[in-house]
Amino acid sequence: VPSTLRDVARVAGVSPSTVSRALANPDMVRTATRELVQRAADRLGYQPNRAARGLITGRTGNIGVIVPDLANPFFPHVLKGIQARARDAEYAVFLADSDEDPAAEVDLVRALSKQVDGLILCSPRMRDHDIADVASETVTVLVNRRVGRTPAITTDYADGMRQALAHLEALGHRHIAWVGGPRMSWSNRERVRGLRTSSAAADLVCTEMGHFPPTFAGGVAAADLVVASEATAVIAYNDLVALGILSRLTARGISVPERLSIVGIDDIPMSEMSHPALTTVGLPKEAAGRAAFDLMHSLLSQPDALNAARRELPVQLIVRGSTGVARPPPSH
Amino acid sequence: VPSTLRDVARVAGVSPSTVSRALANPDMVRTATRELVQRAADRLGYQPNRAARGLITGRTGNIGVIVPDLANPFFPHVLKGIQARARDAEYAVFLADSDEDPAAEVDLVRALSKQVDGLILCSPRMRDHDIADVASETVTVLVNRRVGRTPAITTDYADGMRQALAHLEALGHRHIAWVGGPRMSWSNRERVRGLRTSSAAADLVCTEMGHFPPTFAGGVAAADLVVASEATAVIAYNDLVALGILSRLTARGISVPERLSIVGIDDIPMSEMSHPALTTVGLPKEAAGRAAFDLMHSLLSQPDALNAARRELPVQLIVRGSTGVARPPPSH
């Protein structure tokens, strides 16, 4: 049977409120009293009941995190970043996995929102409208998405595309294929936007290959189209897709990177382990998680911290397996 | 401002207790009353405050899950299994990541245990003693570990080793290397146990290569020793290690599987994507998660369900990239 605050009070010979103060606002009680209480609490192994506290303060000390798919290697890293910060701040983390289902996501939000101080939505699949609804009722931080003025942590995809293109151009590539991700995805739209801007500026020919599932299988399916396009390099929506392309090319006996260079996006652990290792646009996954929690935390303490309500994190191209140009660039 | 049970009562024109009953024990009120209440609740968008409920019932409707490292691709799958079942049962899931630190794990357990009905510890790194402590105070389910009579979901590693060895033997291998995992790991001990039993029975020579970190880098480090051992096949502690070995061998120009066959354990997604794809002992990851939650759930509803307090799940060897024998087996 866990002991309560009243037990501590009795043992220490003070009133319950004194115990409450001694533990929560140590400088509102005399030092002697504080120590007396502390000793009693220790002796009883007292642990405050957070639910009871939350009932009255209106704050639970919990945050909720919703991800579309834990099996996608991107999210566990973000989650680790959130966890690390939450632990330091003594917040507990509710986690829910929506299984890529927008409707389930909405349900989970509803279920969780009552038990948390705030919600972090990672790459949410919900419609803008639903997100705006949520954000109007609960403190909300978005990761990898922007909706209106909702606080958000995003990643500078446009710069990532620029870096990737600059890298390929420096290696002599002039014709580059793009294997796109899901049509509805915010990330995909942003990446395409960056791609178009930078390729236009750099005078590169860029063939966009439409929409594929953001998975290994998606990459396998796209690979043959890429080959047919006669591009000398390909940038994939993410590393999983890139690895799918690599796998299919290897199976077809098309050597990578000699014949075709591949660049992914995300820098998931797998990318380093493939052969050849994958050049990829590294996203700050844990950092994004940390930033998301920090933003949430500041929103929670000063509800008008709207000035700091957005952050865009930098990305860094990671050059691995050679991505040298295959054939000499066509002379102009 | 969320509406409370009293609001519903006022709108419906009944007492708070009636509302409580109508919602929680529908057959304790007249049908007409129940519908009246239901309508009022719907109209107000009423959502019961679970903390307040928990305060009085002593049950929170939450469970806690602790994993050593989310970045290890094994755990997200287990977690998905737990999540799926928890969602159906309307439980919310607290998640904590201990960063492979036994001490942190103990702290997290303490912090969480007050806010949950039960705890699921995945591959816990704590000492037996600490686990026993936890289990004596909180309903606890272990995954991938056994400690005393604590309820646990385990995996039949011994049979996995048997299957792997039988497979290799059938392909003509007679000398097999084993690259072991962390010394303190329960899983490693179990795997070694299975290995010894089955290799003795099958009359195979088995060289054990000591303890390596259960990571890609660990496999890279072990690879050269494996080659030097002159074994024709190697079984690695897990897929990450196996992929590390594969990577190093490929880099050295040693062809896999012609010269050396590799078998991993876990069946993480990466294993399918490597070249050659990895033969591996597939563990029921999501199923383990589901089983863990189900066990927890039954313990929570009938505290004396100790008869069902253990389950060992079957494993299945997944044969992929050929693992044919290299040289003809030495004639006896």
Add this chain to the structure above:
DNA sequence: ATGAAAGCGCTAACAA
């Protein structure tokens, strides 16, 4: 079948 009242463990006015 329903209502009134008490109280879960805690904190926050308000007094002293």
Add this chain to the structure above:
DNA sequence: TTGTTAGCGCTTTCAT
């Protein structure tokens, strides 16, 4: 600085 009181939102006796 400390104690007293009230009450957060809900469930559950105990009456009716």
